[in-house]
Amino acid sequence: MSRDNIILEVKHLTVGYSQKKPVVKDVSFLLKKGECLAIFGKLGSGKTTIAMAILGFIAPIYGMVLLNSINILKIRGRKRREIRRRIQPIFQDPFLSLHPMKRIKTVLEDSIGRESGKSVKRYLNMVGLDASYMDRLPSQLSGGELQRVCIAKALCTNPEVLILDEPFTAQDHVTKVKLAVLLRDLKNKYNLSYLLITHDIFTVSFLSDRVLLLDQGKITETMTAGEFREKYIAEL
């Protein structure tokens, strides 16, 4: 693994709400450019907390998060906002991630910000939605469509990394498959890197290249996707 290839590096991340009982214990891993790394674990194993820490919503007790070798947790102010745009989250419930009173067009325009030349339509097309969605409100869209909008919103900032926190858990199975295909295609087309956080076996086996198993805040195993499929799907 050459150093140039690594886009995100997490070192000795320890996060918790109290010093004595950290929820995430000394977690370290690397994310290569263009790969999808899955963090697989039961509910309550600390997966979402890792995501929150990387995104900067919880200050870790200990540890570093390096994006392109820059420790992003230490940066403040305007630079921080710029860096934030490079790592985008996709959350479980798309309806709650969007402002109920704002039209899709406005939401995407706000995310695009000052970068000119890229229109809302372009991003909608990237996720398979046509221009008619621009003037709609979130309440008028289905779950699958909403999640596509969220993906489009994330793409607006030209991110390098997407953090997918249970992205399909709230969707029905048909939509789940369609969205998974969409994300895979996007990753290949734009050379994105994914950190996939989920307890869903299908999503892991379909999307990811490598898998980390997380139990009670600690990484217990590392395996390739192939090994994962053997272990879990064979058992079914």
Next chain:
Amino acid sequence: MKIRKIENLRFGLAVLVLIVVFAFVLPVFYRVSPYEQDLSNPLSAPSIDHPMGTDMYGRDLMARIMKGTANTLMVSFLASLVSLIIGIIAGVISGFSRGIISELVMRLADVLLGFPKLVMILLISGILSRDIFVSFFLLACLSWMETARIIRGEIKVIKESLLYKSLVAAGLSFPKVLLGYIFPLLRGKFLVSFTLSFASFILIEISLSFLGLGYASPEPSLGTLLRQARYDPAGSYWIVIFTGLVIIILVSAVNFIADGIKDSLEENVSR
């Protein structure tokens, strides 16, 4: 139940509009002076010349009530606005800051909340300045607490939401997030706070003027009219009746509106 509440709201709004028209628009057509005295005709009953009768100095009562309502409404409206703005600022500061600053603001709020507003404005008016606009402005500056507390609560909830996290992740600047996203969500709460303050300030103005501070003779307000009735009770039945009528209608209307908004907000949430 839901339908009745919305009808209440519309009814209240309609009545309020009528009163505003009565106070501000009608005087254009009913060109009788509220100040002109006619000592030959004091405390008369309603007649064609004077639809509501006259007060003890022969001044036309209807004109005085119209002007009085306008005066009361003006001060109360302005004070409510100031109170809302300060409340929002305090709530936002308290909601977004952690630790000491947040605590301090809330402590200060607790202290001020304990004081009856009427007493506060009596003291302000008595010690600092008799001018009604000044005293009401100062009172408004001391009435931010209820709004601030509500706003602070809402902001603390919003900060934990996925929406807020998405916005921060997208790298939007703070002013944009606050004004573009958070404030629209709080619109309803702003309105409720404003309406409740409005009702409260109306009653305070009336009480203050009744006690002799606030609007001073010969300037009429709903409170001064009652004051005159008190100190010259013989025959001032009409003053009491008509003024009372306007007050009841006005305050009820505002209360209906406040209740209506509050209820329709709750319905939105439970959806």
Next chain:
Amino acid sequence: MAAFIIRRLIISLIVIFVGVSLTFFLVHLIPGDPTGIFINPALPESVRQGLVERYGLSQPVALQYLKWLYNAVRLDFGYSFIYPEKTLSLIGDALVPTLALTLSSLFIGVLGGCFIGIASAMKKGTLFDRICSTAVMFFYSVPSFWLGLVLLLLLSYWLGIFPSSQIRSIHHEHLSFVGKVFDYIIHLLLPVTTLSLTLMASFAKYTRESMINALSSSYTIGAISRGIDKRKIIFKYCFKNSLIPVINLIGTAVPFIIGGAITVEVVFSLPGMGRLIVSSILSRDYPVVMGIATLMFFFVVFFNMLVDIISHIIDPRVQLQ
């Protein structure tokens, strides 16, 4: 528990300290000679000098401040400009009628209001409920002194039944003991009625809402469907739950009583705190004004602390907000 009380006490003391200091600085903000504020300029020079000495008014502000704090804690607020009495005794005299008015109105208002509120909640939608709600809305929207004015005009001037002012008749001293008691009562009847009605309206409105919520809560519905006796549920659960916020409401009603009482007292010319506040402000009797302000502050802070502690005892989930 003890820690909570102690913490509350300390905070209250700090708040009192801040408030008393503020009163001092507020007065010193008034343009003009502060000696004119504390000491009646109409007094002869020699007397004034003595008072200036006593209250240290020729000394630097910092020392004056400390003296003020010292005096305030001892409840020594100097002499009134208008009346030949110590401020404190003036206030003391005025307190009695106000308390008589306030406490009885509170008693009647809370009891009546809760009763009506709960009754109309239980009979929701019936004629009784609609009549009550309309009446409540009426009394809620009306300033208490307007009500008092109406009662005054109606029953006192027009019908001549009740006396129109003061707390005792002119010939009060000559009455027998029973006569005196009756005299007090008849003078207080109208003002108490006025305040009680206004209070009843607030409490009725609040308890009704609270009771309706309790009645339609999932707890109640669940209990009823399990066959538990309806009456028992209502008494044990709904009542209790509606009453807890009522205690909070009483806490917030105290300021209202002081405010509402002022105007009512003025309407009926009762020689109470309300009238004292207004007259001392209008006549610029500063020592009295400051004395009242400080005492009110003590009272409010103390009472808030009490309410907090009681609420905490009843429901330990209540924390310092």
